[in-house]
Ligand code: FES
């Protein structure tokens with residue numbers, strides 16, 4: 001299937017490297033083991049630093065199919081900021097604070113819809129869907145003249161790329177998304193044709209887990225054999241402790257061998273043409289993970305809870321190319337969601353919640369990330385660079 005093979009083809013050395021790792025019972029190694037303070041999963045101060053960092057980065061806040069036509073909108077609170085996201089006439093997307101410039105009421109209470117004008121229901125100030133300009137101010141003759149030029153809805157920098165709506169939720173100079181992703185990541189997302197895809201599954205789960213532990217779980221190549229041992233389940237589909245991890249700046253991509261590849265090799269067959277037997281997980285720093293399946297792409301967006309570092313919400317979107325969607329494919333994608341949901345709810349999330357509870361009860365402690373956990377180390381190392389300026393000392397990650 002072109003989706004899967006084209007991305008892997010960009011990494012021609014990956015198949016050979018994975019085959020070698022299978023033969024050696026090995027996995028890519030980080031330069032050192034890593035120790036992460038448990039405080040990083042419970043501390044409010046740490047959480048605030050992470051959220052401040054996140055707000056300065058282009059974040060994925062939606063998919064174009066959420067707002068197909070001019071004036072289509074959705075409202076969503078992201079990192080504590082109520083947003084009103086509106087498709088513009090030129091196809092671009094306006095990301096506004098869902099906040100009236102009179103006294104801060106929400107200008108749109110509905111989750112989604114389509115409107116040319118948004119009118120605040122408190123005192124009737126109204127705003128154009130196009131650009132967010134303030135249009136009407138009831139009783140202005142007695143209230144006093146309101147300057148239209150500086151009372152539009154407050155806009156955040158936003159850009160659509162690969163069908164994904166990126167927004168930077170601060171007033172810093174935004175980075176172009178292509179530059180933020182970098183050419184390697186950008187070119188590997190391209191063949192998925194996300195802009196031509198429909199969001200087939202869109203589910204959100206609230207968890208009592210720090211967001212980083214959930215991201216860790218998505219790129220952990222050591223656990224499936226132990227945590228998902230059921231015959232035919234997640235653990236039986238990949239080769240445990242066998243992953244290539246490529247760093248692309250802040251981001252990274254893990255390549256895992258499917259069990260079928262090991263079977264081929266064990267049977268003495270040449271696995272070199274077997275890129276379809278490779279699964280990938282792409283981490284887009286800081287909080288998004290793409291899991292590439294043969295016929296669809298899964299996007300996990302893991303959002304910290306701004307009020308409580310021990311909680312997060314995970315939004316799962318399964319994107320399927322519109323041109324290949326069929327009832328049979330729908331059934332297969334639904335089945336994949338069921339398998340993921342079951343493994344997550346019954347196995348991964350309860351384990352991660354236990355890690356969280358232990359961090360809460362032992363905030364002066366630390367957790368270990370071995371050299372063979374290079375993918376899971378990447379996020380913590382990158383946050384260390386961006387938040388701590390790579391400074392080591394009390395309260396920071398350490399290397400050994
Ligand atoms: S708060 Fe919106 S019109 Fe008053």
Ligand SMILES: [Fe+2]
Pocket residue numbers: 217223224227228234343348
């Ligand atoms: Fe898992």
